[in-house]
Amino acid sequence: MKVDERKIISLAADYLPDMTAFLRDMIAIPSESGNEKEIISRIQEEMNTVGFDRVEIDPMGNILGYIGTGKRLIAMDAHVDTVGPGNRDNWTYDPFKGHEDDDDVYGLGASDQAGGMAAMVYAGKIIKTLNLESDFTLLVTGTVQEEICDGLCWQYLIEEGGIRPEFVVCTEPSSGKIRRGQKGRMEIRVRVEGKSAHASAPRDGDNAIFKMARILTDLEDLAGRLKDDPFLGRGTLTVSEIFFSSPSRCAVADGCWVSVDRRLTTGETVESALSEIRDLQSVKETRAAVNLYDFDQPSYTGLVYPTDCYFPSWSIGEDHRVCRTLKDAYTRLFNRIPEVDNWAFSTNGVAIMGRHNIPCIGFGPGQIDQAHTPDERLSKQELADAAAMYALIPMLYTDLKF
Secondary structure: OOOOHHHHHHHHHHOHHHHHHHHHHHHOOOOEOOOOHHHHHHHHHHHHHHOOOEEEEOOOOOEEEEEOOOOEEEEEEEEOOEOOOOOHHHOOOOOOOOOEOOOEEEOOOHHHHHHHHHHHHHHHHHHHHHOOOOOEEEEEEEEOOOOOOOOHHHHHHHHOOOOOOOOEEEOOOOOOOEEEEEOEEEEEEEEEEOEOOEOOOHHHOEOHHHHHHHHHHHHHHHHOOOOOOOOOOOOEEEEEEEEEEOOOOOEOOOEEEEEEEEEEOOOOOHHHHHHHHHOOHHHHHHOOEEEEOEEOOOOOOOOOOOEEOEEOOEEOOOOOHHHHHHHHHHHHHHOOOOOEEEEOOOOOHHHHHHHOOOOEEEOOOOOHHHOOOOOOEEEHHHHHHHHHHHHHHHHHHHHOOO
């Protein structure tokens, strides 16, 4: 099918006022993880208004909108939940008002990730208006609980919903670049047990905090010798939390545990990362327990889908058909060669490709440094550009020869 990229760009510009209004509506709806019901309802309304062929909400509360009926399933994803606004005094603008000027829209979730959602929905309208439908079905997902358990939504879609697209475009903010991978991560608990005694006679007890001190020193040393990778970089390790148990301030601590945030590069696995910690001399000597945290918080529908807190790394090659499709779409639309890089943060790709080996690629409106910050903002031009990209990608992937 021959396509006029100028028409796609023109329609994206024409639809920008509607996209911006939709974006501001989503910003105005508080939607922290576990509280996404109202924003899902608003997205459902917009999908129906612009002409999606089918719109569903699954038992977890994810929204699934379909364009076309072709046999090749292609998906695009945005999570719809946000973090909290934090200290309101740090905001110049109300985080829930969607303030806008000539260039930007401001508000909580503008970049992370309501912008991606708005662009995907209006990409569907562009596809319908220009009759860009081919032998594909485009699935647009608005997913829940990502901010507190990235990938869980797609674990559910794949494992329980039986949804396996040929590839997924993750629309997290990408600062104008195509993102073809990310480090994984793990949430690990290291716990040591001690024995309480009166603080005036500490030798009668076994101080768990002192035991943990030796482990912390070894963890810091381990962090400096983790595996490196030419594309994703070196794995990282940091202690993010520390807790203790003790009968009182006048007693020897009888328990101590820490949370370890472990970022995984290519080739590192849950088994290798846990073994590295379990093999530390201090861990062996103190008989510390080293385990993954579990996640079992209900979604807003009440559904609980337990998982361990392991989120694998993923990447695809720059010569992969999916990556070439996005580079070709970008070049055709904007007449320049895109930059290709990785994400430093984690996305739903940890389940899509990390757990289930479905190719994943990233391109989304917004600057990466805007996520989780006061006065979060999104460029209107980036919003229009993303809608144009999303409208062109499915047809290019299914119809063009590489």
